[in-house]
Amino acid sequence: MFIGLLQLLKRYGVAVSITELLDLLAAVNKGLAGYSIESFYYLARTILVKDEGLFDRFDQAFYAYLQALDEVDISERIPNEWLSDPLVRQLGQLDEEVLKQYESLEQLLEQFKQRLEEQQERHQGGSKWIGTGGTSPFGAYGYHPGGIRLGQASNRQFSASKVLDKRQFADLDRDAPLQQRGFQVALRKLRAFARSGAATELDLDATIKATGKQGGLLDLQWRPERHNATNVLILFDVGGSMDSYIEQVEQLFSAASDEFKNLQTFYFHNCVYEAVWPSAARRGEVAIPTGDLVQRFGSDYKLIFVGDATMGPYEILYPGGSVEHWNEEPGAEWLNRLTHHFSKAVWLNPQPQQRWRYYPSINIIQELMQERMFPLTLNGIEQAIEKL
Amino acid sequence: MSFSSTDTYIVSNALQLAVDAAVALEKPLLLKGEPGTGKTRLAQELARSMDTELLHWSIKSTTKAQQGLYEYDAVSRLRDSQLGSDKVHDIANYIKPGKLWQAFTAKQRPVLLIDEVDKADIEFPNDLLHELDQMAFHVYETGETVTAQQRPIVIITSNNEKALPDAFLRRCFFHFIEFPDEQTLRQIIEVHYPNIQQQLVTEALDLFVQIRELPRLKKKPSTSELLDWLKLLLLDPPKPGQLREWMSDEQRQSLYGALLKHEEDFPQLRYLRQG
Numbered sequence: 001m002f003i004g005l006l007q008l009l010k011r012y013g014v015a016v017s018i019t020e021l022l023d024l025l026a027a028v029n030k031g032l033a034g035y036s037i038e039s040f041y042y043l044a045r046t047i048l049v050k051d052e053g054l055f056d057r058f059d060q061a062f063y064a065y066l067q068a069l070d071e072v073d074i075s076e077r078i079p080n081e082w083l084s085d086p087l088v089r090q091l092g093q094l095d096e097e098v099l100k101q102y103e104s105l106e107q108l109l110e111q112f113k114q115r116l117e118e119q120q121e122r123h124q125g126g127s128k129w130i131g132t133g134g135t136s137p138f139g140a141y142g143y144h145p146g147g148i149r150l151g152q153a154s155n156r157q158f159s160a161s162k163v164l165d166k167r168q169f170a171d172l173d174r175d176a177p178l179q180q181r182g183f184q185v186a187l188r189k190l191r192a193f194a195r196s197g198a199a200t201e202l203d204l205d206a207t208i209k210a211t212g213k214q215g216g217l218l219d220l221q222w223r224p225e226r227h228n229a230t231n232v233l234i235l236f237d238v239g240g241s242m243d244s245y246i247e248q249v250e251q252l253f254s255a256a257s258d259e260f261k262n263l264q265t266f267y268f269h270n271c272v273y274e275a276v277w278p279s280a281a282r283r284g285e286v287a288i289p290t291g292d293l294v295q296r297f298g299s300d301y302k303l304i305f306v307g308d309a310t311m312g313p314y315e316i317l318y319p320g321g322s323v324e325h326w327n328e329e330p331g332a333e334w335l336n337r338l339t340h341h342f343s344k345a346v347w348l349n350p351q352p353q354q355r356w357r358y359y360p361s362i363n364i365i366q367e368l369m370q371e372r373m374f375p376l377t378l379n380g381i382e383q384a385i386e387k388l
Numbered sequence: 389m390s391f392s393s394t395d396t397y398i399v400s401n402a403l404q405l406a407v408d409a410a411v412a413l414e415k416p417l418l419l420k421g422e423p424g425t426g427k428t429r430l431a432q433e434l435a436r437s438m439d440t441e442l443l444h445w446s447i448k449s450t451t452k453a454q455q456g457l458y459e460y461d462a463v464s465r466l467r468d469s470q471l472g473s474d475k476v477h478d479i480a481n482y483i484k485p486g487k488l489w490q491a492f493t494a495k496q497r498p499v500l501l502i503d504e505v506d507k508a509d510i511e512f513p514n515d516l517l518h519e520l521d522q523m524a525f526h527v528y529e530t531g532e533t534v535t536a537q538q539r540p541i542v543i544i545t546s547n548n549e550k551a552l553p554d555a556f557l558r559r560c561f562f563h564f565i566e567f568p569d570e571q572t573l574r575q576i577i578e579v580h581y582p583n584i585q586q587q588l589v590t591e592a593l594d595l596f597v598q599i600r601e602l603p604r605l606k607k608k609p610s611t612s613e614l615l616d617w618l619k620l621l622l623l624d625p626p627k628p629g630q631l632r633e634w635m636s637d638e639q640r641q642s643l644y645g646a647l648l649k650h651e652e653d654f655p656q657l658r659y660l661r662q663g
Binding site for chain 2: 017247
């Protein structure tokens with residue numbers, strides 16, 4: 001039983017083990033799902049999915065399982081703004097009777113597709129078109145006992161016979177740009193512990209040994225606690241095209257500063273040249289020669305560049321390429337010097353990865369970084385950390 | 389037995405089902421969700437509704453899995469040996485049972501809450517795998533094996549600060565507590581403040597929902613913050629229809645402190661829609 005569901009889940013990227021499937025069977029055997037699809041849906045989700053980031057995929061797989069249809073995704077084709085108005089409607093008994101006429105699911109889907117083709121604009125109220133708050137079987141925030149619910153943010157009566165609600169958990173998907181917490185979770189994987197600081201922890205082994213040496217006279221031994229000893233150096237690109245990613249970068253910054261005691265940050269514009277700035281309000285500050293970074297920080301520091309690497313190729317490759325000043329040596333030279341010293345280095349790019357290939361400068365940096373450029377998403381950071 | 393909303397706690401259908409499944413199949417239930425959506429409360433209410441004991445094990449960054457089983461107090465044994473106490477001959481005198489041990493030997497099937505499991509070290513959940521699976525563990529010092537009389541109901545909460553290991557997740561049931569919708573919020577307010585004016589609830593919820601939707605909040609206010617805020621409002625209730633003007637009074641700005649916990653979030657209040 002439910003092998004089909006298991007296979008579909010796998011296809012949608014939700015890994016489910018045999019143990020979990022057996023648990024689900026046991027639960028169904030005990031009558032926990034009752035006889036409703038809704039209960040079964042919740043039960044299956046509770047037992048099979050262990051990460052809210054995968055709920056969206058589970059929903060899609062579950063829908064596909066119920067309908068035994070191939071991967072048709074109708075909600076993708078509907079512009080979101082048709083469904084965005086939170087107008088709530090309660091209907092009387094009489095209306096419900098009228099609406100029950102659309103009984104078969106195939107009939108409903110067929111009509112849905114047909115209307116979608118006919119309809120050209122946003123719609124609200126009324127009983128036919130796809131939109132919000134109406135009694136048509138298609139749309140959001142309305143009421144229809146056998147209807148299709150679309151792109152509606154909060155969970156409602158669940159009376160629609162299927163949930164095509166792509167948006168409900170979509171923002172928790174793992175490839176979505178992350179929240180600070182997500183960054184923190186990702187960055188914690190960089191931790192490496194070492195004992196340092198004041199001796200506050202009882203060292204039992206040493207105490208026993210010392211006590212033995214004293215002929216049984218108690219001699220307590222202490223040792224320092226373990227601390228995170230990872231050293232991180234982050235260079236941020238600021239200004240210009242980076243302004244649109246400021247929020248993401250801020251999140252990374254605050255996550256990193258909570259996570260690492262030994263964190264050094266500096267700023268540059270577009271590409272690193274002979275100097276970097278210690279503060280983001282960079283023009284007012286005294287610049288620090290980039291060569292100093294190499295001297296000041298040991299090669300055990302992990303170097304992370306954060307920047308969109310979107311610029312003219314000459315800004316990287318030629319002397320004098322900088323848009324702000326005359327640089328004697330090309331940015332590529334400085335980048336090489338840094339990555340040569342800090343062998344553990346990655347570049348995090350807030351630009352969506354699918355757009356990278358359209359920018360020659362990104363390709364150049366990617367090459368200079370020896371393919372160690374990753375998107376600034378949860379998955380991207382996880383991949384990057386593996387290289388560090 | 390089925391767990392359902394009580395007069396002080398509202399559960400959604402999905403959560404109810406998850407709890408029932410975990411109780412029936414004797415699996416730990418892992419709860420996630422925004423802070424303040426009632427994860428810890430669930431365990432308390434469950435213990436209350438089943439009329440049994442709640443063992444609350446709060447996890448800190450320094451907590452070790454071993455501490456949940458038992459601790460061997462070597463220092464006091466060493467001290468006793470210096471003082472020539474007789475206790476020293478039996479090592480069992482220095483074994484202190486942890487929460488898991490207590491749960492295993494409780495007379496009635498207890499609820500064991502492992503609170504904020506993500507606070508501990510990354511290896512922590514892995515160290516508990518065997519104990520939660522077999523519901524038994526070995527005490528090396530005395531050579532005895534502690535086995536659960538009956539499998540306790542285990543509720544585990546996480547704030548998502550760390551990813552939990554797969555092997556651990558496979559053994560748990562999982563529920564993500566979503567932020568409640570307006571109707572559920574009303575029910576929750578109803579059970580906490582039964583005598584509150586409906587007009588005030590409507591206005592407060594309206595403002596609350598707007599504050600939650602403000603862009604770039606560091607911490608969105610959640611259910612527990614809403615309840616705290618309402619408690620403050622009830623001390624000196626505004627006139628019907630005037631909550632906004634009343635809140636915008638200079639002297640009452642501090643009331644927003646019940647909802648927003650970060651200084652950086654306060655400037656965002658200027659984006660609130662008027663009226």
